[in-house]
Amino acid sequence: MSTRASSEMPGLGQAAAVVVGIQLLGAAFLYLILKAEGGLEVVGLLALLAAGFYLLEKRPQITDFVMASFSRTPVVALVTAVVVVVLFPFAVGNNTYVLHLLIVAQLYAVLALALNFQLGSANIPNFATGASYGIGAYVSALLAINFGLSFWLTLPAAAIAATLFGFLIGIPSMRTRDTYLALVTIAFGVVVQQLLNNFDWTGGPNGLVGIPAPSLFGHSFASPLVVFGWKLPSQANFYYLSALLVVVAIVTAHRLHSSRIGLAWNALRADEIAARAQGINVAWFKVLAFAVDAFLAAFAGTIYAFYVSYISPDNFTFLVSVTIMTMVIVGGMDNIFGVIVGAFLLTILPEKLRAFSDYRLLFFGIVIIGFLMIRPQGLFPQRIRSYGESR
Amino acid sequence: MAELFVQQLVNWITLGCIYALLAIGFSLIFGVLNVIHFSHGDVAMTSPFIALAAAQALAIAIGVSGPVWLIVAACFAVFAVGLIGVVLDKVVIRRFRDAPAMMALVATVALGIVIRELIRHLYPQGSNPHAFPRLASGVALEIAGVQVGWFTLLVVALTLVLVVLLFAFLRLTPLGLRIRAASEDRIVARMMGIRDTRVFRATFFVASAIGAIAGLLFASYAGVTRFDFGVMAGLLGFSAAVIGGLGSMPGAILGGLIIAGIEVLAQTFVPDGASYRLVFVFLLVIGVLLFRPEGLLGRPVMVKV
Numbered sequence: 001m002s003t004r005a006s007s008e009m010p011g012l013g014q015a016a017a018v019v020v021g022i023q024l025l026g027a028a029f030l031y032l033i034l035k036a037e038g039g040l041e042v043v044g045l046l047a048l049l050a051a052g053f054y055l056l057e058k059r060p061q062i063t064d065f066v067m068a069s070f071s072r073t074p075v076v077a078l079v080t081a082v083v084v085v086v087l088f089p090f091a092v093g094n095n096t097y098v099l100h101l102l103i104v105a106q107l108y109a110v111l112a113l114a115l116n117f118q119l120g121s122a123n124i125p126n127f128a129t130g131a132s133y134g135i136g137a138y139v140s141a142l143l144a145i146n147f148g149l150s151f152w153l154t155l156p157a158a159a160i161a162a163t164l165f166g167f168l169i170g171i172p173s174m175r176t177r178d179t180y181l182a183l184v185t186i187a188f189g190v191v192v193q194q195l196l197n198n199f200d201w202t203g204g205p206n207g208l209v210g211i212p213a214p215s216l217f218g219h220s221f222a223s224p225l226v227v228f229g230w231k232l233p234s235q236a237n238f239y240y241l242s243a244l245l246v247v248v249a250i251v252t253a254h255r256l257h258s259s260r261i262g263l264a265w266n267a268l269r270a271d272e273i274a275a276r277a278q279g280i281n282v283a284w285f286k287v288l289a290f291a292v293d294a295f296l297a298a299f300a301g302t303i304y305a306f307y308v309s310y311i312s313p314d315n316f317t318f319l320v321s322v323t324i325m326t327m328v329i330v331g332g333m334d335n336i337f338g339v340i341v342g343a344f345l346l347t348i349l350p351e352k353l354r355a356f357s358d359y360r361l362l363f364f365g366i367v368i369i370g371f372l373m374i375r376p377q378g379l380f381p382q383r384i385r386s387y388g389e390s391r
Numbered sequence: 392m393a394e395l396f397v398q399q400l401v402n403w404i405t406l407g408c409i410y411a412l413l414a415i416g417f418s419l420i421f422g423v424l425n426v427i428h429f430s431h432g433d434v435a436m437t438s439p440f441i442a443l444a445a446a447q448a449l450a451i452a453i454g455v456s457g458p459v460w461l462i463v464a465a466c467f468a469v470f471a472v473g474l475i476g477v478v479l480d481k482v483v484i485r486r487f488r489d490a491p492a493m494m495a496l497v498a499t500v501a502l503g504i505v506i507r508e509l510i511r512h513l514y515p516q517g518s519n520p521h522a523f524p525r526l527a528s529g530v531a532l533e534i535a536g537v538q539v540g541w542f543t544l545l546v547v548a549l550t551l552v553l554v555v556l557l558f559a560f561l562r563l564t565p566l567g568l569r570i571r572a573a574s575e576d577r578i579v580a581r582m583m584g585i586r587d588t589r590v591f592r593a594t595f596f597v598a599s600a601i602g603a604i605a606g607l608l609f610a611s612y613a614g615v616t617r618f619d620f621g622v623m624a625g626l627l628g629f630s631a632a633v634i635g636g637l638g639s640m641p642g643a644i645l646g647g648l649i650i651a652g653i654e655v656l657a658q659t660f661v662p663d664g665a666s667y668r669l670v671f672v673f674l675l676v677i678g679v680l681l682f683r684p685e686g687l688l689g690r691p692v693m694v695k696v
Contacts, residue, residue, distance in 0.1 A: 125493050172677060176684040178492050179427055183633045184680050187673035190626070194669045318626075322500050329497055359512065365504035372498045373486050 015069035016076045022066060023080045031091060033348060034098045042352045053379060085243050089236045099235035101351055103307060106242040107300045109343035112327040113249040113336065114296035117256065118289040119325065120334035120382070121265035125182040127321045128169055131192035132294035134316030135162045136301025138202060141211045141311055151214030151306050159298045165192075166294025170287030189321055197313040207312025214306050221306070238307045245299055246340070252296065253336050265289060266334075266385070326368055331378055338380030345379075395659070397537040403648075403655040405543050405612060408550035411647030412605035413628030415557065415640060416598035422574040422638035423594045424488055426495045430503035432625020434476055435602030437506065439523050439610035440514050440618075442468035461524060469603040476599025477592050485591065503621060510618040520617045523610040546608055553601060554644065561640075566593055574638065602628075630672065634679040636689025645687060649675070 010018065029045070036042045056063055070077050092098045111129055118124040139161040140154035149157070172184045196202045203209070213222035221237040256262045264285045267275040276282050305311050323346065331342020349367070353360035413435060420428045428434075445464035450456045483502055487495035511517040527541040561567040566589075572580040573590045581587055609624060610616035631650045635642030650672055657664040657671040664671075685691050 119493065123491075123493075125496070172681050176680050179421075179496075179637065180633060180680055180684055180686070182427075182493070182496060183630065184677055186626070187630070187676045191670050191673045191677075194667070194673075198663075198666050198670070318622075322497065325493070325497055326501070329494065359508070361504055362508035362512065365501045365508065368501040369483060369498055369505070372494055372501075373483070376490055376494055 010065060010069050010072060012072065015072040018066060018069040019073055019077045020080050022069075023077070023084055027084045027088065030344070031088075033352065034092070034101060035095075036352060046349075053375075086240075089232050089239055090230060094233055096233045096235050099233060099239055101348055103235060103238050103242050105344045105347040106239075106246050107304055108324065108327060108347050109246050109340045110242070110249045110300040111297055111324045112331065112339045112343040113246075113253050114293045114300070115324050116253065116328050116334065116336070116339045117265065117292050119328050120339065121257070121262060121269065122286065122289045123269040123333075124173060124286060124289055125178070125325075126169070126185045126290065126293060127182060127318065127325065128185040128189040128192070129293060129297050129324045130316045130318065130321035131189040132162045132165060132297035133301040133304070133320070134192060134196060134311075134313070135165050135294075136298025137305035137311050137316070138196060138208070138301075139298070140302040141208045141305040142202070144211055144306070145208060151302070152216075155299065155302050158302045159295050162294040162298030162301070163291050166291040167287060169294075170290035173286045173290060174283040185321075186318065189318055193313050193317055196316070203312075205313060207310060207314075208305075209310050211305055211309040211311070213309065238303065242300075242303055242307075245303060248299075249296055250336060250340075252292075256292070257334075257336070261285065261288065329378060330368070330371055332380035332382060333378060334382040335378070335380045338378055341379055394536050397535045399655050399659050401537065401539055401543055403652055405546050406654065407648040407651035408546045409605050409608050409612060409647075410627055410631050410651050411644040412550060412553065412601055412608070413624055414631035414635060414643035414647045415554075416602040416605075417629050417632035418635070418637055418640060418643040419594055419598040419601075421632070423570055424484070424591060425492075426484060426488055427492065427499065427629070428484060428598075429496055429499035429625060429629065430479075430506055430621070431499075431598070431602055432623070432628055433503040433506040433621030434472060434479065434599055435606035435628075436609070436616070436618075436621035436624050437475065437510060438465075438468040438472045438603035438606040439616035440510055440517075440521070441471050442607060443521060443523065443616075444514065461526070465526065465607050468607065469600050472603035472606070473596040473600035476595040476602075480591055480595040484595075503625065507618050507621055514618070517618050520615045523614060523616045525614070526607065526611045542611065546612075549604065549608070553604065554640075557597070557601070557640065560597070566590075570594055627672070630676045634676055634683075634686055636686030638690070639686070639688045642686055642688035649679075 029049070033042065033045045036045060088102070089099060092102075111133060114132075115126060115129045118126045136158040140151070140158040143149040143154045143157055144151065169185060169188045173181055176184055197205050213220055215221060219225075219237075221241075222234055224234050225232040225236045225240075264275070264280045267278065267280055268282060268285060272282060304315075327342040327346045328339050329342075330346060331340065332338030350360055350364050353363050413432065416431050416435065417428065420426065420431065442461070442465045445467045446456065446461050449460050449464060479502065483498065484495070487498050514521075525540075525542050527545040529541050530538045531541045531544050532539050559567075561571055569580070569585045569590050570593060572583065572585055573587055577587060580590075605628075606624065609620070613620075627650055628647075631646035632643050633646070634649065635644070635646030653671050653675050654668045657668045661667060661671070679687065683689075
C-alpha cells in the first residue's frame with residue numbers, strides 16, 4: 001500500500017479537485033436518497049451505492065488515491081465539508097421531514113462514534129449504549145422540567161450522570177469477557193429501561209412530556225431560523241446543533257485515536273495479555289472505554305430529548321443498542337468516517353423502506369444479515385495505523 | 392402462609408422447567424458451535440403458531456379436533472421447528488462460526504427480527520395475540536389446600552424425560568459422542584473422522600426441538616401466544632444459560648430454576664414486584680457474573696500464552 005501511495009501521489013490542484021468533487025458527490029447522493037420517494041428510486045440509488053463499493057473493492061488504488069488527496073489538502077477538505085454541511089438545509093428548503101431525518105442520523109452518528117471507542121478500538125461488546133443515551137435524555141429532561149434548568153446547563157449534568165453509569169457498567173468488564181460481558185451489558189440496558197418504565201418520577205411508560213425548547217442569545221430553538229432573509233424551519237436549529245455535536249465527536253474520536261489511549265485500546269484489541277505485559281493498565285482502559293462511550297451518548301440523548309420534547313422508555317430499548325452496534329459493524333469498525341456513513345445509512349434506509357410499509361422491519365433484518373455475510377469487514381474496513389508516511 | 396408458599400413453589404417449578412428447557416438449547420448450540428444463537432427464543436416461540444395452524448388444518452382437512460389432535464399438532468410443530476433450526480443453521484448461522492463473537496450475536500439478533508416479522512406476516516392476524524389452549528387441564532392433586540394441575544405435572548414430567556433422554560443421547564449414542572467430541576475440540580474431532588456438518592445438523596435439530604417444546608409449554612402456561620414473545624423468551628433463556636455456565640447442561644437447568652425463582656420471589660414478596668421482575672432478574676445476572684464470570688457451573692477459561 002505504501003509504495004503505491006507514494007508512486008501515485010496526486011498533484012496539489014488535482015488533489016483539491018478530487019476532494020471537492022468527492023464531497024459534492026457524497027452530498028448529492030445524500031440529497032437524492034433523502035428526497036427519493038418511490039421504492040424503485042431507493043432501490044436504484046442503493047444499487048448505485050453497491051456498484052460504487054464493488055468498484056472500490058476491485059480497484060483499491062482508487063481508495064488510496066482519494067485518501068492521499070485528502071491528506072494532501074486538509075484545508076480544502078475541511079472548508080468544503082463545512083460549506084456543504086452549512087448549506088445543506090438551504091438545499092433541502094422547507095422539507096421538515098428530511099431535516100428531521102438528518103438530525104436523527106447525526107445523533108445516531110454520535111452514538112455510533114461513541115460505541116466505536118469500545119467495539120471498534122478495543123473490541124469490547126456493549127449493548128448498553130442505548131441505556132446511556134436514555135440516561136442522558138432523562139437526566140436533562142428531568143432537570144429542565146422540574147428545576148427549570150436551561151439546556152446548556154443540563155448538557156454537562158447529563159454527561160456526568162451517564163459517565164458515572166458508564167463507570168458502573170465498566171466495573172464488571174474487568175472480570176467478564178466476550179459473551180459473558182455482552183450479557184452483563186444487555187442486563188444493564190434492560191435494568192435501566194425497565195426502571196425508566198416503572199418509576200413514577202420518570203413518568204412510567206408514558207414518559208416525559210413538554211421538555212422546553214432551548215434558546216441561545218434570546219433566539220428560541222422552537223422558532224424558525226432566519227439567515228440573511230432566508231427562512232429555515234425550526235428544525236434547522238437542531239440540525240446545526242447536532243452537526244456541531246458530530247464535529248465534537250469526530251474531533252474527540254480523532255484525538256483519542258491518535259493518543260496513547262487509542263493506542264492502548266488497539267493493543268487491547270490485538271492481544272490483551274500482550275498489552276498487559278507491555279505495562280498497559282488493562283482494567284483502567286476498559287473502564288475508560290465504557291465511560292467515554294456513555295459521556296458522548298449522553299450528549300446525543302440530551303439533544304434528542306430537547307429536540308422532540310417528548311421521551312419515553314420505548315426510545316431506549318435493547319433494540320436501539322443493537323441498531324447502534326449494527327451501525328458500527330456495517331460502517332467499519334475503528335474507522336471514523338465509515339461509522340458515520342453506517343449511521344446515516346441505517347437511519348435513512350428503514351425510513352425509505354416505508355415504501356414497503358409493513359414489511360420494512362423484515363427487509364431491514366434481511367439486509368443486515370446479508371450485509372454481515374457478504375461484507376463482514378464493513379463498508380470501510382479499518383486501516384492499519386501509519387506513522388509519518390502520509391505527511 | 393403455607394398455602395401461599397406451596398402455590399409459589401408450584402409456580403416456580405413450572406416456570407423453572409420451561410426456562411431450563413430454553414436454556415438447554417442455548418447451551419447446547421454454544422457448546423458445539425461456539426456461537427450465540429440469540430434468535431433461539433424466537434425459533435422456539437414459532438412452535439405455538441405452527442401448532443395452532445396445524446390443529447386448524449387438521450380440523451378443516453379431516454374434521455377432527457380435540458385434545459388428542461392438539462397433541463398431534465404439537466408433535467408436528469416440534470418436528471417442524473427442529474427442521475427450521477437446521478435450515479437456519481445451514482443458511483445463516485454456520486457462516487458466522489469462525490467470525491468474531493459479536494458478528495454472530497448481531498446477526499442472530501437480526502435473524503430474530505426476521506423470524507418475528509415472518510410470523511407476523513405469514514400467520515393470519517399475526518400482530519394480535521392468539522389464545523393458546525392448556526395442553527393438559529384439570530386438578531391432579533392437592534397439597535396443603537393448593538390445587539396442583541395436570542399441566543404442572545406435565546411440565547415437570549416432560550422436562551425430566553427430556554433431560555434424561557438428552558443425557559442418554561449425549562452419553563450413550565454414537566452421534567451424542569460425536570457431538571461431545573466436536574464441542575470439546577472441533578479440529579481434533581475432525582481429524583478423528585467426525586463430519587462436523589452432521590454434528591451441527593443434529594445439534595440444531597435437538598436444540599430447536601427442545602426449544603419448541605419449551606415454547607409450547609410457555610404459550611400454554613401464559614394461555615396466549617404473541618409474535619414477539621420470542622424476545623423475552625430469548626433473553627431469559629440466554630441469561631439462564633449464561634449464569635449456569637454456557638456449554639454445561641446441568642448449569643442450564645440450574646440457571647433456569649434460578650431465573651424463575653427470582654421472578655416468582657419478586658412477584659410474591661416485593662410490592663409491585665410484577666412490573667419490576669425483570670429488574671430483579673437482570674440485577675441477579677449481573678451479580679452472578681460479577682462473582683462467577685464463567686457462570687455457576689461453567690469451566691473457568693484458562694488462557695495459555
